[in-house]
Amino acid sequence: MSEERILGIVKWFDNSKGFGFIQRPGEDDVFVHYRAIRGEGYRTLKDGQTVDFQIIEGPKGFSAEDVGVIEGAPAPALAAPVI
Numbered sequence: 001m002s003e004e005r006i007l008g009i010v011k012w013f014d015n016s017k018g019f020g021f022i023q024r025p026g027e028d029d030v031f032v033h034y035r036a037i038r039g040e041g042y043r044t045l046k047d048g049q050t051v052d053f054q055i056i057e058g059p060k061g062f063s064a065e066d067v068g069v070i071e072g073a074p075a076p077a078l079a080a081p082v083i
Contacts, residue, residue, distance in 0.1 A: 005052045013045040022064055032064040
């Protein structure tokens with residue numbers, strides 16, 4: 001696992017399934033599972049939250065690890081969608 005911390009925005013997170021995706025500026029979205037969120041007890045993310053995390057590569061691709069919510073942080077600039 002890289003020690004680099006990456007900023008992203010929660011694209012969506014399904015509480016009932018316990019997973020979602022984080023958008024990274026200029027990169028592919030990253031899978032996030034509730035177990036990767038820092039904290040005790042019930043752990044969840046809200047759409048649009050700014051988070052910092054590390055990336056690990058598994059058999060199904062990249063996923064977020066050690067995810068923390070950045071309260072009050074401005075959202076990082078994301079690339080405009082290609083139409």
